[in-house]
Amino acid sequence: MTRGPLRIVVVHPDLLGTYGDGGNGLVLLRRATWRGYDATLVQAPSHEPLPPGDLYCLGGGEDGPQVRSATELIEDGRLVRAVEDGAVVFGVCAGFQLLGTTFPDARDQPRAGLGLLDLVTRKGPGPRAVGELTALIGADGPPSADGAPWPKLTGFENHGGVSTLGPGSRPLARVETGVGNGDGSGIEGAWSGRVVGTYLHGPVLARNPALADLLLSWAVGESLDPLDDHDEEALRAERLAAARSAS
Amino acid sequence: MPSIGDPGRSGASPVVTPIPMRTRVAALAVHGVNVLSRVSGRGSGTVAGGRVGLALDPAIIRNLTAGKTVALVSGTNGKTTTSRLLVAALGGGHDHSVAWNDTGANMPAGHVAALVHRPRARIAVLEVDESYLDHLLEVTRPEVVILLNLSRDQLDRVAEVRLLAERWRKAFEGQDGDGPVVVANADDPMVVWAAGPARRIWWVGAGQVWREDAVGCPACGGRIAFSADGWACDHCPFARPVCHGEVLDRELVLSDGSRHALTLGLPGAFNRSNAALVAVATEALYPGRSFDDALSAMAAVTNVAGRFAVVVRHGHPVRKLLAKNPAGWTAIFDLLDEVGQPDEPVVLSINARAADGTDPSWLWDVPFERLQGRSVVAAGDRCLDLAVRLRYAEVDHQVARDPLEALDLAMATAPPGGALTFLGNYTAFSDLGSRL
Ligand SMILES: [Zn+2]
Numbered sequence: 001m002t003r004g005p006l007r008i009v010v011v012h013p014d015l016l017g018t019y020g021d022g023g024n025g026l027v028l029l030r031r032a033t034w035r036g037y038d039a040t041l042v043q044a045p046s047h048e049p050l051p052p053g054d055l056y057c058l059g060g061g062e063d064g065p066q067v068r069s070a071t072e073l074i075e076d077g078r079l080v081r082a083v084e085d086g087a088v089v090f091g092v093c094a095g096f097q098l099l100g101t102t103f104p105d106a107r108d109q110p111r112a113g114l115g116l117l118d119l120v121t122r123k124g125p126g127p128r129a130v131g132e133l134t135a136l137i138g139a140d141g142p143p144s145a146d147g148a149p150w151p152k153l154t155g156f157e158n159h160g161g162v163s164t165l166g167p168g169s170r171p172l173a174r175v176e177t178g179v180g181n182g183d184g185s186g187i188e189g190a191w192s193g194r195v196v197g198t199y200l201h202g203p204v205l206a207r208n209p210a211l212a213d214l215l216l217s218w219a220v221g222e223s224l225d226p227l228d229d230h231d232e233e234a235l236r237a238e239r240l241a242a243a244r245s246a247s
Numbered sequence: 248m249p250s251i252g253d254p255g256r257s258g259a260s261p262v263v264t265p266i267p268m269r270t271r272v273a274a275l276a277v278h279g280v281n282v283l284s285r286v287s288g289r290g291s292g293t294v295a296g297g298r299v300g301l302a303l304d305p306a307i308i309r310n311l312t313a314g315k316t317v318a319l320v321s322g323t324n325g326k327t328t329t330s331r332l333l334v335a336a337l338g339g340g341h342d343h344s345v346a347w348n349d350t351g352a353n354m355p356a357g358h359v360a361a362l363v364h365r366p367r368a369r370i371a372v373l374e375v376d377e378s379y380l381d382h383l384l385e386v387t388r389p390e391v392v393i394l395l396n397l398s399r400d401q402l403d404r405v406a407e408v409r410l411l412a413e414r415w416r417k418a419f420e421g422q423d424g425d426g427p428v429v430v431a432n433a434d435d436p437m438v439v440w441a442a443g444p445a446r447r448i449w450w451v452g453a454g455q456v457w458r459e460d461a462v463g464c465p466a467c468g469g470r471i472a473f474s475a476d477g478w479a480c481d482h483c484p485f486a487r488p489v490c491h492g493e494v495l496d497r498e499l500v501l502s503d504g505s506r507h508a509l510t511l512g513l514p515g516a517f518n519r520s521n522a523a524l525v526a527v528a529t530e531a532l533y534p535g536r537s538f539d540d541a542l543s544a545m546a547a548v549t550n551v552a553g554r555f556a557v558v559v560r561h562g563h564p565v566r567k568l569l570a571k572n573p574a575g576w577t578a579i580f581d582l583l584d585e586v587g588q589p590d591e592p593v594v595l596s597i598n599a600r601a602a603d604g605t606d607p608s609w610l611w612d613v614p615f616e617r618l619q620g621r622s623v624v625a626a627g628d629r630c631l632d633l634a635v636r637l638r639y640a641e642v643d644h645q646v647a648r649d650p651l652e653a654l655d656l657a658m659a660t661a662p663p664g665g666a667l668t669f670l671g672n673y674t675a676f677s678d679l680g681s682r683l
Contacts, residue, residue: 015463017459023636046480062466065463202608238631
């Protein structure tokens with residue numbers, strides 16, 4: 001049985017393409033097609049109007065390209081309208097920061113983000129946060145796709161930004177090991193409606209299939225069949241153990 | 248081919264430069280430490296000795312290269328191989344006529360060790376880590392610099408691609424006099440941007456399969472468009488420069504119309520590109536030396552510190568390859584398509600130790616989909632990250648953390664005596680080398 005169609009859009013891979021975050025789009029595509037959905041993965045370059053989509057992914061990137069991506073997305077206007085129409089958005093690192101209201105450019109001047117999350121990012125005073133991170137999604141996090149308790153989040157963070165949530169958004173998770181948003185709140189990432197952001201690379205959806213399935217279930221509007229995730233489970237067990245022994 | 252005229256110190260009789268006493272003492276200490284650390288079995292000793300030398304005489308590289316003809320090689324991928332090819336083209340390799348950092352230790356401590364190890368060499372060929380190129384330009388005053396490519400590599404510890412390009416650019420801007428002859432890959436926009444201010448540049452169209460890090464124009468922020476004719480910014484005049492030579496299939500075609508076969512002992516299109524850059528650099532150093540002499544000297548190189556070597560295990564030839572980042576892996580997949588059978592088994596081994604970069608997220612930038620139809624075994628410290636990547640690439644795979652076990656699993660899927668390939672990143676490759 002074919003279900004769908006489902007359009008997954010990787011936003012500006014030419015600008016927000018570092019750190020393997022493009023993998024998140026691929027993970028979503030495969031987890032949809034393996035379940036019989038008629039899913040397509042679209043790479044949306046920055047010089048073209050943003051194509052229609054059900055689920056948008058934004059990856060990490062350097063300071064200059066991040067500013068350019070945000071500028072294009074604000075001028076284009078389609079991403080904000082898509083969210084108003086129910087689209088799902090998932091942002092990582094630079095892509096997370098630009099979903100907020102302001103983020104710093106290379107000269108540490110504040111730049112306008114898309115305002116899809118109530119989040120302010122500034123340059124941190126200390127060294128970059130680099131390393132394995134684990135975090136727990138709790139009662140103020142999004143509900144899991146299958147209603148079961150959330151498994152731990154695992155990923156690799158690498159950022160110099162410090163992000164602070166406003167009242168309009170909620171924490172994605174609470175940091176167990178690592179830095180996360182870095183403003184002293186112990187929070188990692190943010191979510192609001194169907195918009196989710198995190199600092200985690202890995203790519204994070206390959207390391208956390210439950211998070212991938214939450215985004216997919218929002219996008220398709222129904223619960224999902226289980227998949228055989230033994231490769232992912234083995235990786236998760238190893239990474240969680242590595243983070244424990246390092247901390 | 249235009250001549251650059253006086254090739255600097257290289258063409259004249261050697262300038263005898265007295266080596267300062269402090270440098271002599273430091274060089275002796277480097278020898279001492281290297282002998283000690285080799286005896287005590289702790290590594291090759293090159294880096295340890297070099298560090299001591301730098302501590303005793305911070306100007307040791309400047310002093311040891313004074314009076315020598317110096318060539319530097321830098322870029323993200325191909326430094327070690329290109330340096331080895333240049334050494335061969337310059338007639339060195341088996342004697343002490345050319346000093347070079349043959350162990351791949353490409354930061355200043357490694358350069359010190361290389362210079363101390365071959366004190367009477369008149370020529371020094373130094374492979375330079377990208378983030379030390381500005382420093383080495385200043386202290387060695389090279390005659391020639393080969394710039395290969397710039398792409399993402401170990402982003403958790405090294406400056407990002409654009410920051411590196413800016414640092415190179417500043418270094419060339421700051422060169423006084425004519426500076427070195429820069430032989431640079433015109434097909435990589437980041438290299439072209441970085442080399443731009445150099446006074447004497449010989450561009451070579453050496454090809455570049457990886458373009459993901461050069462989409463945004465470094466000059467204006469516009470968009471670089473690639474086409475069959477090259478590349479150009481859609482917004483400003485920044486574009487592929489006119490080349491002295493271009494690699495076209497298996498030939499180096501010079502602007503004067505002459506064609507030179509790139510027939511090497513090393514496989515792969517990227518090695519033909521490296522050889523083309525070396526041939527042009529040799530011409531820059533020694534005008535009049537024939538391209539074909541340089542190329543036939545390079546053809547004698549069949550492996551570089553074990554890379555590209557073929558070893559036999561249980562009757563199966565095993566080709567050993569090294570790649571460290573998405574651009575390198577993409578180039579190696581081209582090589583596999585060129586030299587092997589389409590269903591030849593492959594062992595992929597991935598570590599994420601300090602020398603590799605501790606974040607293997609880059610695996611998701613590698614087009615593993617190209618291995619569909621092969622039998623693949625994932626090995627190394629991070630075999631589980633690789634297994635997940637292969638699952639989403641829909642590549643059938645087995646997992647064995649130990650690389651020898653992985654090779655034996657792969658052999659079981661090959662026909663009797665059938666060849667296979669081992670492909671590892673930096674420490675995964677050297678781990679295997681010490682056990683085969
Ligand atoms: Zn431009």
